[in-house]
Amino acid sequence: MKGQFLSANLSFAVGVMSAMYLSMGVSGAHLNPAVSLSFCVLGNLPWRKLLPYSLSQVLGAYLASAVVFFMYYDAIMEYSGGVLTVTGPNETASIFATYPSEGMSLQTNFFDQVVGTATLLLCILPLNDKRNRPAPEALLPPIVAAVVLGIAMSMSSNCGGAINPARDLGPRLFTFTAGWGTEVFTSFSYFFWVPLVAPLVGAVLGSIFYLVFIQWHLPELEIDAKSQTEEENLGFILIFSV
Structure with missing residues (x-):
């Protein structure tokens, strides 16, 4: 028996929350190449980290798919x-991977993923913006999981709601190597590139939208005299330690 709509999305959200708690201290909980790309665009993540982060995310999704396949091998067969x-x-x-509903065009699916991922970024960027109203770090995983659940429940009817290139490409590569063959790439008019490219476009657009319409209009961050003095002293030390 395949999972139902609600159970699948709830499991997906809980998985996001668990993975964030697990990886926050290592990478800042970067689980999505689209989010990592947006952080690079905004200057919050060095560009040199984008490729290794993205490859790690795809590899993690591939290995997770392998675990699911072998755990449920008998049921799948x-x-x-x-x-x-x-x-x-x-x-x-x-x-494992996402596929569109019957009758959906590539244009509709592409727009769907752009909007879904842009919404994701618009919702999570304020959580870490000190000039806005950032959430406590310990509460970030359940908040992001709730955002992901909301997007998945409301925007996944067209094509599965990947909003994460790694979440789709890793499982798709696994199914390709595990016996499903090239059909995982050729089916539905070569749909496979949509959840790979559209989330990247949506993430950048969502980041730009937040930057232009929200962040630029926030009040400047106030720095108390003690913090400013400590910062100046640190700068002084750094200058003479080079």
Whole structure:
């Protein structure tokens, strides 16, 4: 039996929350290449970290798919009749990667992913913006998980709501190597590139929108005299320690 709409999205959100708690101290909880790209664009993450972060995110999604496949191997084979397909009444590829609903055009799906990812960035950027009203660090994972759940529940009917290139590409590569074949890339008019490219576009647009319409209009951050003195002393020390 395949997971239902609500259970799948709840599991996805809890997975995001758990992964954030696990990786906050290592990478700042960078789980999504689109989010990492937006942080680079905004100057919050060095560009040199984008590629290794993205590759790690894809690899993590690939390995997670392998765990799911072997854990539910018997159930998958029973449900599919031993034939791993991307389309049809007993398809199982959508357990791993995202695929569009019947009748959806590539343009609609692309727009869907752009809007979904832009919404994600608009919701999470204020959480870490000291000039706005940032959330306590310990509460960031459940808040982001709630945002992801809201987007998944309201914007995943068209094409699965990936909003994360790694979340789609890693599982898609796994299904390609595990027996589903090239159909994971060619089906639905070569849909595979949509959840790979559209979230990147949406993340940049969402970041620009937040920057232009929100961040530029926030009050300047007030620095008390003690903090300013400590900062000046630190700068003085750094100058003479070079």
